[in-house]
Amino acid sequence: MIPPKPDARPDRVSLWRYVKLFRKDILSAQPARLYRAWMAEFRTPFFRSFLINQPDLVKTVLKDRPLDFPKSARISEGLRPLLGNSVFLTNGAEWQRQRRIIDPAFEGGRLRETWPAMWKAAEAARLRLLARSGETVEIEAETSHAAADVIFRSLFSLPIEDATAQAVFQEFRTYQRSQPILNLAAFVPLPRLFPRFFRKDTRATAQRIRALITKMTEERQRQIAAGTAPDDLATKIMTTADPQTGETFSAPEMVDQVAIFFLAGHETSASALAWALYLLATHPAWQDRVAEEAQALTGDFSDVSKLKVSRDVFREALRLYPPVPMMVREAACPEQFRNRSLPKGAQVVLSPWHLHRHERLWDNPDGFDPARWQTENGKTCGREAYIPFSAGARVCTGAGFAMVEGPLLLALLLRDLKVTALPDRVPVPEAHLTVRSRDGIWLRIERR
Template sequence: MTRPPKPAARPDKVSLRRYVRLFRQDILSAQPARLYRAWMAEFRTPFFRSYLVNQPDLVKTVLKDRPDAFPKSNRISEGLRPLLGNSVFLTNGESWKRQRRIIDPAFEGGRLKDTFPAMWQAAEATVARLSSKTDRPVEIEAETSHAAADVIFRTLFSIPIDHEIAAQVFTRFRDYQRSAPILNIAAFVPLPKWLPRFHSRRTRSAARDIRALITRLTTERQDQIRQGTAPQDLATKIMTTRDPQTGEGFDTDEMVDQVAIFFLAGHETSASALAWTLYLVATHPDWQENLAQEAQALDDGPDFSVMSRLRLSRDTFREALRLYPPVPMMVRETTCPERFRDRDITPGAQIVLSPWHLHRHERLWEAPDDFDPERWQTENGKTCLRDAWIPFSAGPRVCTGAGFAMVEGPLILSMILRHFRVEAVGEAPVPVAHLTVRSRDGIHLRLTRR
């Protein structure tokens, strides 16, 4: 079985200065090999201490058992603040709980079924767009970004990606992605609140433009809601939901914050996962043919029940999320003294939960670096799915759109493989971490019609 590419491991011991430089350039390549077999590791800086935690019961403690004791670290959020403001992705405590009380109902119950026709339309549009790009190399990350953005705009605002404002948001977001480092200097050095955060001019400009465009969409929708002409999509659902405890909803600025994270989380992460999935099936042709055969179920039309017949596609997408989790690391901060693995951890320490390491951990997974979608039917796979697979985080802060993504990804994958064979061309892609796990030089595939 062909092993998918992974970043070259760095030496186990590097100077702090070199580690910080590598960390800022690419988190993944900075990681030493020993972390893929360690239960916990300590990282010291002159200003704070970080602990990478891979032991499943400790991960469970942080994410599920006592999440309020381990809020999200502001060190990481500083880099995303220009675009995301005070969105649900960055807030903690009562502010976060209030936001989730308003947002969660939009993704509950039958909402996935309600959004399925829009997802189907976006998948069909993707196939139509790719039809003009067959028999030559295609940079597939650009195509999956386009597809995922189309899904977000169709399900959130009932507009396709070629809508004037949607197209502008998509274009400016690409500029933002290229200019925004995954970590700001505040991740390493404690800065007073009054001191500027040193975001580049390009990053600030792109974020400002994106938020202005989202504000236009939001205010237009507010007018439609008042006039009774608003479509019943996710934006309308969220904007008309009231906090059951206070009776208040989101104002315009708050809604812009939330739409920004929906676009980032729902577009950037899905695009990353789908691109890596297509690369993996391109390098495993036997598995690809099984998926294409299963995808014939789509011929029956856009009925949500078809998702129950795409089991192989679901497991393949799940395996891609294991090998290439879009968000490679999550950082929490201790608020009280802790004791992990006989180590005393003081308040203010950073607890790093790393899907990138946990999903490839040598002491948890069988053949952790292999692409094997069938692992999910084994006892080891079922155990690890429960204890060591966290691409969407876990516990109360699990991604609201996790179920959404697990429909969107397998559907678009199946739709593409129903119409095209995919073949990898050029050098093997090297995964690096920007806003999400992407390829350093793109992922190049050749599509041929079936």
């Protein structure tokens, strides 16, 4: 069974039609030719946009010259009410300072320290689903719950059942569906002049989330001052000083960073895990292999090395359904790509969604095949055309965290459970903050 993807639009539509499609769903707003094009140009009255699929040009933008292609402010406009001045949105010296403080918390050795939190959250999710054996379940809601539990336990040593954690989780669920990936202000110059383009409910939800996170960070500051703070990610980040300036994050800065940690660590993981479970529900032979592999899990960090099949399945889910489908950079100076002139200020779009399914790069690009990662084509494309966490200097800080969390949750859930897809409820992917299903992903849950 070929995994679903949204229908593409016709090659030519009006700007107004494109904006309406983009607001509704970024994926179906794109023409089918992007799955085979090396480069494509889109013009508006206000700026020019270039989508790049050619691997060496993607490498130029992300790895070789990242400072020449900073993040586009057009995209950040839509996320600013929630994320403020977080590391996800900043550029230049400010971004470098933030990464110097944040990166030590996610170094390889710290994964061993966060493992117990991941295991407890995975066990809790397994028990919740076991209790629903025999039911048809909207699995995105369950994976969101599990991923939120992981991030709260890892960041603040709080299970999702904590009242504040539960409130943040519920507000994020509201925000995820109300916030389009691109604000209308991005299509016109001087977006600061158009604050009303934010939906009132979106702005209000962002304010409530930030108020809750402020409460949590202020409480942690008090614990740090009293010497009673747990040794988790929040404490590590809040007590790490910039090695160049000696400064730590202020309280407002920490709120910005926690917002993106939760968004990146919860939204993206929940999306990838839900699609992985759907793919295994439609490919029972692979599901059985994951379940068999999971029998050897003991709860020790050494389990990471045992999850080979689960890891390849999770990588394949990230290929077919990358949580962040598009990344937008801006040319800081005039460029020449494929004999085309990119003016200063041009938008450079890197699309994991199209790159990961590119017909001229991947064997069987639309098929689910975890075994591809052991083939020459899979290994080559994995190096050159696979960017679910971005790449280069701006690679997601939590990429290593996610590649431990995802396979663990997948394996532990399927160790005692079997998931079956419903033929009459085939999910249709669309992009909100992440790639989710239009009407949810419904699976039947049974004990093995």
